[in-house]
Amino acid sequence: MAGREILLISLIITMFLAPCVKATSIMGLLENSDAFDGKIVTVRGEVIGVLVKGDHAWVNILENGYAIGVWCTAEDAEKISVVGDYTHIGDTIEVTGVFHRACPDHGGDLDIHAETLTLISPGHEIPRSLSPFLTALGLILLVTGILVTVFVRVKKREPFHPLGY
């Protein structure tokens, strides 16, 4: 009976506390690198780059303008399908691993050696559409520009060479 109660209580506590065990911010890691050195940290961020090197891979993750490199197995890196760029928001992943302020294995890089890497939410495409106003403005300005150029060249007998020299 007591065992079940303890289990229940601990379950309730975990349920309430789970959201409180928040991931460390990447900015926090960069600014307090000495304090976190060698400790196990959890970070969450958007994937902006995957560089596979043999059976391992570098995964660069971005959070709030700051980015950090994560050293993980190539197997873990395969979970990532979308990498962030102009037309994509990359997958959001959560990484738990050992933080190094100057990694002895990787030439003093500031990195995280991932123990677990989980996909939190998949990335998606960012719709980018051509603005009709800007397109019209651009075309008008360009055409005007070319007309003005031709006009000035004819009027002032300027050479047509782009440098004009």
Next chain:
Amino acid sequence: MIPKLGREDFEIIGYNLGKIFNFLAILFSIPVVVALIYGEIDTIPYFLITSGVTLILGNVLIFYTCTKKPMELKHAICLVALTWVLASVLASTPLWLANATSSYLDANFESLSGFTGTGLTVAVDIDHMAHSVNFHRHLLQFVGDGIGIIVVSLTILGRTEISSVLAFRGEAREEGIRPSVVRTSRTIFGIAITFLLIGAIMFAIAGLHEGLDLRSSIFDGFCHSMTGYATGGFSTRSQNLLYYHGLWYELVGMVLAIIGALNFNLHYVVLRGKRREILDNIETRTFFFTLLLASTLISFCLLSSNVYSSTEAVFRKGVFQLVSAHTTTGFATVPSPQLALMWPALPIIIISIAMLVGGCANSTSGGVKALRVGILIKAFFLEVKRALLPRSAVVRGRFHHVEDSPLTDTVIKGAAMIATGYLLLFTLGTLITMGYGYDTEASMFETSSALCNVGLSSGITSPSMPTGLKITYMLLMWMGRLEVITVLVLLAALALGIWRGKEWREEKSS
């Protein structure tokens, strides 16, 4: 007495500015090709607008100021100082339209940082920036810093007495400023393109080796080669070169930066077959000596303070930042908060001094320049020698820079004046930054980074930095790039123009 600046002078400046605008209009339309390759159709209007506006402004200027008068030195100097400001104002348009920066001022900061080859960035979310907009940023550095500034220092600054050591020694030929600008730019363009292509291939191979996919490695390689040779320091990634986590990528960056920091006169004679020159030249000797001395010091500091403990770490972090600073490139492999908070003060100050020394004159790098430092060191020895010898003895100094030249008082005065100008601005900038409440070392670091067109940051430069500081750094970048004196000439000319212009108008009306 300084001669009056009249309407004619402004016409000559305006006419040539118009010509430069026409050239810029073509430059600003190049990223359209990149946009088409990457299917970023929505970014094309940004470049069309910029190109169109530049074309219209250029031709309106030409229309109203059309003149056949030849350009003189004073016009050329004013033109140069104006070009760097106006070109970056125009170039900021695509950055602003693409929301690459958080405000219009930031867009101007970014494009000025590009044109001057600084590399300090206030762009937001570089990792999600369009390829075309990113290419535009890198192209600015390549054209403004990789080609533009060399043309200017060889053909215009080299004609002033104060910077006479900069003159182009390729083929001694007296000619007007404009023809010499055209001829020299062709040579410089050829050499820059050669290094750009070699660098791009090396970067692309290194990128593939680090596990990057082919498309990105070619694009990143090309962009980094543009900014590496131009010793600019912009990167296609917010982490800068740390993104690649690879020794080879960093090595390519360092080699390219060192080559970019060499004097163009030296490139010219070496590529013509006089290869010994590279070891005899006073400037390369000074540059290599200070580089090795500073890397020894910085390695020692970092090792003894236990920041890094292995050879590889000290080289890839300490020496890399130092080479990047000394060549005034600004590629970084240490995140700026870590640089500011984890590194002890001494290496930060050593790097700041290395930035102030800078690369070679007539190169893409900034700072006081190794040639002037070399000349000043030589002058000090000469002075000591003079004091020890009897008064009747004649002491003459010589230095070897492409050819043997006597160490005249004019040369020494020029070097000393420019160095003093940089030091004054450095002090002023540091004080202003400290006035905004930043640390002493961080302020020194950031000020020399802006003044000497480096681009390494101790974390002060960000979109959220105070507006006053942004403007201060923009002024520092501009004055540092044009070796201080140029800007003073422009300001004096403008003052004279406004003040005397009134006189001129009165004369005309009477």
Next chain:
Amino acid sequence: MAFRKTSIREILKKNLNFIAGILTEFILASVLLLLAITICFLLALAKSPI
């Protein structure tokens, strides 16, 4: 530009000089970095307890 008669040997010599010059510069930069690595190595060696 006026057409000038240039022998193949001259063109070859000019290009060879160009390529050799570029190689010299790359080698020089690499040698400089090698020197820097050596310095780092020696310093790290001197610092590490034997």
